[in-house]
Amino acid sequence: MGAAEAIGIVGGGQLAWMLAQAAQRQGVQLHVQTPGAHDPAVALAASVVQADVRDVAGTAELARRCGAISFENEWVDLDGLAPLAASGVRFLPSLEALRPLVCKRSQRELLQRLNLPSPRWFPLDQLQQHSPADSAATADTTVPATDPNPASPAAASATPAAISAAPSAGPRLPEGFSYPLMAKAASGGYDGRGTAVLRDDTALEALLERVRPGDWIVEEFVRFEQELAVVAARDAQGEVMVFPLVQTHQHGQVCDWVLAPVEASHALQQAVRNMAASLLTSLQYVGVLAIEFFVTNDGLVANEMAPRVHNSGHWTIDGAVTSQFENRAAADSAEDPATATATSSSTAYAEQRQALAALPEAQLHWYGKAGSTIGRKLGHITLLLRQTDAAARRQEAMERLAQVRQIWPLPPAEEDGQGA
Numbered sequence: 001m002g003a004a005e006a007i008g009i010v011g012g013g014q015l016a017w018m019l020a021q022a023a024q025r026q027g028v029q030l031h032v033q034t035p036g037a038h039d040p041a042v043a044l045a046a047s048v049v050q051a052d053v054r055d056v057a058g059t060a061e062l063a064r065r066c067g068a069i070s071f072e073n074e075w076v077d078l079d080g081l082a083p084l085a086a087s088g089v090r091f092l093p094s095l096e097a098l099r100p101l102v103c104k105r106s107q108r109e110l111l112q113r114l115n116l117p118s119p120r121w122f123p124l125d126q127l128q129q130h131s132p133a134d135s136a137a138t139a140d141t142t143v144p145a146t147d148p149n150p151a152s153p154a155a156a157s158a159t160p161a162a163i164s165a166a167p168s169a170g171p172r173l174p175e176g177f178s179y180p181l182m183a184k185a186a187s188g189g190y191d192g193r194g195t196a197v198l199r200d201d202t203a204l205e206a207l208l209e210r211v212r213p214g215d216w217i218v219e220e221f222v223r224f225e226q227e228l229a230v231v232a233a234r235d236a237q238g239e240v241m242v243f244p245l246v247q248t249h250q251h252g253q254v255c256d257w258v259l260a261p262v263e264a265s266h267a268l269q270q271a272v273r274n275m276a277a278s279l280l281t282s283l284q285y286v287g288v289l290a291i292e293f294f295v296t297n298d299g300l301v302a303n304e305m306a307p308r309v310h311n312s313g314h315w316t317i318d319g320a321v322t323s324q325f326e327n328r329a330a331a332d333s334a335e336d337p338a339t340a341t342a343t344s345s346s347t348a349y350a351e352q353r354q355a356l357a358a359l360p361e362a363q364l365h366w367y368g369k370a371g372s373t374i375g376r377k378l379g380h381i382t383l384l385l386r387q388t389d390a391a392a393r394r395q396e397a398m399e400r401l402a403q404v405r406q407i408w409p410l411p412p413a414e415e416d417g418q419g420a
Contacts, residue, residue: 006031006046008062010053011072012039014367014377015309018317019072020044022325033062040367056080063089070287074102074307075188093307097283101307105186105217111302114282116275118302119294120176120220124183125213127171127204170205180221182418183207187215195253197221222301222418224294228262229312232276233288233327240277243324245269248292248312251410254375259397260315263390271300279305288313288324294418303418311377318363318382355407356381359400374411 007023009016012034020041023030029046032039033053042048047065051058054077063069068090078095085095100110111118173181181204185194198204198218207216227250232242244261245268276291290310292303313324357364361384369378383400387393 005029006066008033008059008066008069009041009072010059010062010069010076012036012041012045012048013072014040014369016041016072017044017367018314018325018365019309022323026326029066031062031065033058038370040369043368054080056084060084060089068092071098071308073190074098076102078102093283093285093287097285098307100283101289101305103187104184104189104304107305108217110279110282114278116278116302117300119182119222121217122174122177123214124208124211124216124218127173127208127213170201171208173204177218177220182219182221184217184219185211185215186217219418222294222296222303224296224301224418226262226295227303228264228272228293228295228300229258229290229310230272230276230293231288231290231310231313231316231324232273232280233324234280234285236286238281240280241327242273242276243313243316243320245272246312246315252375252412254377255311256410257401258312258315259394260319263394268295268300275300275302288327311380314365314380315382317365318384352408353379356404359383359403 006029008031009019010033012032016030016032016034017040020030020032021044024044030041030044031047031049032041032045033049033051033055034041035050035052036042037048037050049058049062049065051061053073053075056077059069059081063084070092076095076098078099081089081091081095085091091098100106105123108118108121173179179199181198183196183198188194196203196207198207227248228245229248230242230245232240234240245264246258246260247262248255249257249259272291272293276289279285279291280289285307287307288309290306290308290312292305292312294301294303309324316323317325353364353366356362359381363382364379365381366379367377369376372378381404383397383404385393385396385400387396
């Protein structure tokens, strides 16, 4: 098998491990770049470049073994990799397609350009300090508050948003924003890391003291009814495939369980499909993209995007004809999936693993990671549901989830995130 028939993955964790499994099923060699000699994907890879995932020289070596390179996560040194792309190394998705997606600030700007609904936000570095001494000098200072839908009532009242120059000390929020707010690191955050709930001026001032404002954004605190997610793929010919919409549930800001497919109106499902297709097509994106949503009283809101395979799509291994990982491993063609079942995610050790695997119609996927800490993803379990009526199926899902909880209870949640 030549280099053109081999794929390189930058990263060696559980996503790369599941990609390696899919590649083996398709007869495709998968090579990985990862610093850990015992990372999950190492055992299944055709070869390993042992180097940090941001080591450009390591990626250059990976490219010599492969016909195309993709990424396990979005922490990508786009500028460092640009010379490799210029020399002919094929990245899927392309570095240009990744650029708006590797940073939450640029994600929000992309959604705004495409007029797709997302939480109202502002860059933290656009806050200005005001005090009685400089009130007069800053009386005309304004800061734009970004609304993804310029036609919305919120936008009418918030664009442009003026920062009041009334005599007071400390930062002032843009007009139209009030506490609580959600602050997010623009890059590097995941599973609740790199987020902070701001409940008052004191919390905002503390955040400004401990972070670089240019690296953070602040959003309205979204009070949602439900969290949804979708995984979509686009191939090199421009064909878009969208997996069924799923409900996700977070515990301690980490995905706890996924119900697939979720009961949703045709209009909602079509809105999600249209949004996914718009994003993939506008970026000329080749590969798999995951989008997380909030369902609010005002409708569907796009929360975040992940330019890779995603934990909300793990159910596709057992519940779809073609999994998200097989679509990623064969990015030149996106294949239609079948609809599916339900997923609960859990972690366990030997005794618990045996009990989980013994549950009726269950498939346990154990990632083989060395060591464990609270909140670390060590595996997931997929449970087949038999009920076809939506209400009965949801009750069945909760009963199956309770079976999992008896074997492995949840740890305490650390901090609240966006939600009701």
